[in-house]
Amino acid sequence: MSDPVKTDQPEVTTETVEVAPGEVVAQRSVDVRMSTARRVGIGVAIVLIGLVTVLGLGLSAGSGSTSFDLNAGDVGIQLPKVNVPGTVTVIVLGILIVLVGVWQLVRGLQGAALRWAGIAVALLFIIAFLTWAGSAGKQSVQIASLLQQTLLLATPLILGAMAGVMCEKTGVINVAIEGQMLFGAFAGALFGTIAGTWVGLVAAAVIGGVMGALLAVFSIRFLVNQVILGVVLNAFAIGLTGYLYGAVMAKDPTGTNTPATFSPIKIPVLGDIPVIGPLLFDQNIMVYLMYLIVAVIDIMLIRSRWGLRTRAVGEHPKAADTVGINVLRLRYQNVIIGGCIAGIAGAALTIGSVGQFNKGITSGQGFIALAALIFGRWTPRGALGAALFFGFATALQTALSLFQSLPVRIDSDLLAMLPYLATLFAVAGLVGRVRAPAADGEPYVKG
């Protein structure tokens, strides 16, 4: 179970797969001694980012001071706006990034320390960029709104990615997240209108589960190529929901396509914390459900018997079978649960957010969720981080386009690329090599 060590990397590498409860089953490469080339390469890259910040952003920043608004609306405790001088702040932040790079050059950070250094560089750069964007001084940078929108945009992605985790950790590739979400969104809107939002939520989960069961039956029992199967299921979902929309919803929109949406519920005490309170603890039930699902999957996958077995089945089904785990049954179960979660992800769009279904409402978000899963190294936490980052970059795209006077004009077409570009860089810089569960996409045939 070891990857061939690349010849240009002379470091000693030990890779372990720990299967005892309490440890992540993931191949961890522990660099005992980092090669000089790698150390210098990363260091130089960080220094370059710092220099771009100082020279590119710092010198082009407007002469005004940047104002950061941390209040979400005019409710709750109001914080004063934070005003900082534009150019100076950007340059100081840029110099900090350069210092991190120099530190890396000298000390050769590795493992977790390097990861944290990467996160620090990313954060410093984002703050510098926001300062630069607001440095014309005419509009304040709405930090609270930016984070609110991040969560709004990321919630369906996170749920979709969790659906992917459920399936792929157990060895079934789920390309059909998009289709499952579409069905969930449709069922949520339809049953949400007819019988109330809670029924809509349950219906979305059920119909998502049915789609998951289809995926499970064809991939596990009939051994159909899982990627192609996913594509087919997506086409099926687009076609059927589109047809049903025309046949049912378009005829009587009031009676079938005007579900109520869940209203925000404020958690006492926690909801009163400035900035974080309204952001995290004054949300609707779909967001709380998302927290719960992420936490449960994250804990269960590592700490429970089910999690151990799931990971074993996803990594080495034959070994799992040998010790008496019912491989196929576990796969069926997990793929169907995954489908349910994807259905809920779809419902997060209709009854969780906008209160109406339209054809193709998911608009490719299922695929973004799939990407978040992969960028997040097939772990719940990683997928959460990747989905949040994508949501943030999308919210940032909108926020930037609303500045009437950016120091430099940016094309709307270029801005439209931002979420994808930023995610790519973040993945390349922070995530590095990713490895799927070993048996992902491999059907298991006994014998």
Add this chain to the structure above:
Amino acid sequence: MRSVMKIAAVTAAATMVLAGCGSKPGTGGGAGGSGSGSDSGTGTASGKKISACMVLDTGGVDDKSFNENSWAGMQKAAKDNPNITIKYVPSNSGTDYTPNLTKYAQGGCSTVIAVGGLMGDAVKGVAAKFPKVQFAEIDNSNQGVSNIYGIEYNTAQGGFLAGYLAAGMTKTGTVGTWGGLPIPPVTIYMDGFWEGVQYYNKAKGKNVKVLGWDEKNQKGGTFASSFTDQNKGKSITQSMQSQGADIVFPVAGGAGVGAGAAAAAAGGKLNLIWVDTDGCTSAAQYCKYFISSATKNLSGGVETYLKAASSGNFPTGNYIGDLKNGGVGLAPYNQFDSKVPDALKKEVDQVKADIISGKITITSPSQPK
């Protein structure tokens, strides 16, 4: 296992056949489409018998937007004059345009009407191959071809009125507009809106700001990159609200409905102006947030064309819908009727009259020529 697979395969095949039937209601008489106009006609037959065929763009006949409205014009013409028979075919993607147009041009249609400016090249190509068939294209000029009739709309004029109205109604001094994609049929509305606000500022000595679009910077602006992603639409609208906007003008089809959700979440602090159709009809559940709508009378344009065609001679050149001929305009204020001050209503009417008389010049580069 084999037999189960066989049953599954047969079922799947049967589903596809059924789905195939479902996707062509124009010929089968399914959802809303009626294959022959004679049985539904209530008007009196006049003129020549013509068969009018419509190639729809993606989105389907029930898109509550340009496909549906264009088809409504066909239905109205057929109802008034039983000599006009109508049918349509939807396009599932851009690659369907040419085959659909060719099929209808070959299939005995006297006129083929293409819906949407995206079909421009396809229409030009097919029209050259079938010089005896009369074509018409909505949202595009005739491209200098004699057997194409262009049906265009100067929606900047309606957008101008919407901008003036928004500037007059805002309490925060900031309004916003955003689009689906940065393409001329979208940005022309945003141009008009922007100009309307500037005109208001100049006339009143005010300084109402426009978020999301600046006519002088055609490469900027705020876009959802989608006409279907409602959640993104909601997010954009809420971001505009956080920057102080209290009236937003979304130009993004289905994605724009998300702005309605943002308005509902804002609980009255944010209102909207709808686009293309009267919002109180096409997105009725958000009617109480719609101050008005900048409309584009697609059905009227199609109907006028068919009436002229059935009288014997197919019209040539281009039809440009504007404020003067009612092709574009401002919808009723509906639930805002009592909230819009009478003085402002009069001013909007005056601005409309000034645009028609040419006293106000609209400078949008996307206007039809």
